[in-house]
Amino acid sequence: MLVWERPEPPDRPVPAPLSRERIVRAAVALADANGLEAVSLRKVASALGVGPMRLYGYIDTKEELLDLMVDAVHAEIRPSGDDWREVLRSLAETTRQAAHRHEWLADLIGGRPQLGPNTLAGGEAVLAAMAGVALDVVVPAVxxxxxxxxxxxxxxxxxxxxxxxxxxxxxxxxxxxxxxLRRAFATGRYPALASVVHDGPHPDADETFRTGLDFLLDGIAARISG
Structure with a gap:
C-alpha cells in the first residue's frame, strides 16, 4: 500500500503530537533552509523533538518522505484559466514560482511519476481544460x-x-x-556567436522563460488548429 493510502497510527500527544503533515512540513523547512542534504529521518525527528523511530509509524523510507515533500509543494501549483492555453501557462508559471521558493524541487521534478493527491489534482485541472482536444495531441502537449x-x-x-x-x-x-570572449571572437572563427553576443537581445530570466513558453504554446495551438 502506497503512503498516500496507508492510515496514520493513532495520535500520541506525549512526548509530542505527530502527524504525517507535521513531518512533511518540518522536512520542507529543512530543505528550504539547507537543501536536500539537510533532510533525513533523524534530522526531521530532531526538528520535531521526537525520536527517529516514531517517524517510522508514518513513513517507511526517506524516498516516501521525498515523495510527500514534492506533493506538498504541488499544493502551491494550481493551474487555472478559461482555456487550455491559459491553464498550460498557469501550470508552467506556478511550477516555476514554486521551484524558486523551494530550490530543492529542481532536483526532484522530472524523476519518477508523482502520484500524490495534490499532484493528481493539478493534472486533473490541466486535462479537464483540454477536454475536446484529441488525446494524441493532449498527451505530448502536456x-x-x-x-x-x-x-x-x-x-x-x-x-x-x-x-x-x-x-x-x-x-x-x-x-x-x-x-x-573578445579574443576568441577576434579570431573570426565564431561569427554567428559574435553577432548574437554583440547585436542580439539579452532578456532577463523572466522574459526568457515567458518568450520560450509562448513559442511552445504557439506550436501546440498550431497542432490543435491543424
Whole structure:
C-alpha cells in the first residue's frame, strides 16, 4: 500500500503530537533552509523533538518522505484559466514560482511519476481544460510543457547556486570572462556567436522563460488548429 493510502497510527500527544503533515512540513523547512542534504529521518525527528523511530509509524523510507515533500509543494501549483492555453501557462508559471521558493524541487521534478493527491489534482485541472482536444495531441502537449519547465527551472536554479558558490553575479561573470570572449571572437572563427553576443537581445530570466513558453504554446495551438 502506497503512503498516500496507508492510515496514520493513532495520535500520541506525549512526548509530542505527530502527524504525517507535521513531518512533511518540518522536512520542507529543512530543505528550504539547507537543501536536500539537510533532510533525513533523524534530522526531521530532531526538528520535531521526537525520536527517529516514531517517524517510522508514518513513513517507511526517506524516498516516501521525498515523495510527500514534492506533493506538498504541488499544493502551491494550481493551474487555472478559461482555456487550455491559459491553464498550460498557469501550470508552467506556478511550477516555476514554486521551484524558486523551494530550490530543492529542481532536483526532484522530472524523476519518477508523482502520484500524490495534490499532484493528481493539478493534472486533473490541466486535462479537464483540454477536454475536446484529441488525446494524441493532449498527451505530448502536456509532456512538452512539463519538459520545458523542468529544463528552464533547473537551468535557473543551477545559475543561482553557481552565483552563491562563486560569489559572482551575472554582471561580474561577464566582466571576468568578457576579455576571453573578445579574443576568441577576434579570431573570426565564431561569427554567428559574435553577432548574437554583440547585436542580439539579452532578456532577463523572466522574459526568457515567458518568450520560450509562448513559442511552445504557439506550436501546440498550431497542432490543435491543424
Amino acid at each position: 509532456a512538452a510543457v512539463h519538459a520545458y519547465v523542468i529544463g528552464a527551472v533547473r537551468r535557473e536554479i543551477t545559475e543561482r547556486r553557481a552565483e552563491r558558490a562563486t560569489g559572482m553575479d551575472k554582471r561580474q561573470w561577464q566582466a571576468a570572462f568578457g576579455p576571453y
